Amino acid sequence: MRALFAALIVVLGVAGAWLGYEIYRQQESTSEEPYGVAFNLIDHNGQPITEDAFRGHPTAIFFGFTHCPEICPTTLYEMNGWFEALGDEGKNIKAYFITIDPERDTPEFLRDYITGVTDRVVGITGEPDAVRAMARGFNIYFKRIDTEDGDYTMDHTASVILLDSHGRFRKTIAYGEDTESAISKLRDLAGT
Template sequence: MRFAALALAALLFSLPALPAPADDDEPPVGLVPRYLLRDANGRAVTEGDFRGRFQLVAFGYTYCPDVCPTTLVEVADVLKRLGDDAARLQAIFVSVDPERDATGTLKDYTAFFDPRIIGLTASPELVKAAADRFKVRYGKVREPGAPADQYSVDHSAGLYLLGPDGGFLHKFAYQTPPADVATRIRDYMAVVKGLRRP
């Protein structure tokens, strides 16, 4: 199964600490965490649907050979470390490859890592709008002469933490240890009042 191979690759890649891209070391300037995407049922989803809960957002695609499975293995670890507090957080994986990542494909992909992670995508225009607001860069990379559907997608890595009001709180660089991510999220949870459970 392709997902199993990706998970194994993610574990192998997570052993040596790979350097994060330079743009992941500092919070993006002017980030406006807004999106209008679709879930596995084709339902329109915005950041407002999760008001009252934190959101941990990653961008990637299901054909990604290393960065994305590594990220989702780590997100699943964060959810496990949060224990009951994970109910106060929605983990989201946004596909920047809507041409190949149908919503059903995304559902199977994210569920392989943890069923609490939801996959979202939409038309190329709406995906680009969301990525632009999160200051995420991405683009197709195709070898000369390759078929139109055989390409990789070069994209920004990292995790974006949004607060219960939908506002941006923190960007975690690629491969920030899950223990550190969970600790930071708990710190935010401790100071934010009125959290609702789903």
């Protein structure tokens, strides 16, 4: 019985190691491809913008909405602080705020919202179906939540996604992550 139990442990260990290797190999192969999907939207100045905006330089992207009560304004404020702390080290990183509420977030409204906090972030909006397809293509969770007063809010992924200069996924900065950790991740990203 002990021999059977030991053999079972060995088989499970080998299977676990193989599964771990396959997951690692798959992640490595997909990490060489640009992250997300092709899109054709507009920036907060009303100019067309595509996935090409995420190439040729490191990129930080955040999906949110202007009527957000806490997470989005906090993240914008923190991003501004991170870039200020990085100074010239982070000057090549481009940052984008992609709305998940395009019905309310017109280019003008998005521009006023963002530039009231920072000049380092460009807003992205567009036709609702195109915005939603882009968010889904970047594996962003979002859901409209109706409120009792007849209005609505949005539940959504609250991480900043970091892409290298080829548009490949590198890391995320979680909402509420320690400032030094976030700055360190951006410093590493700046060299990619």
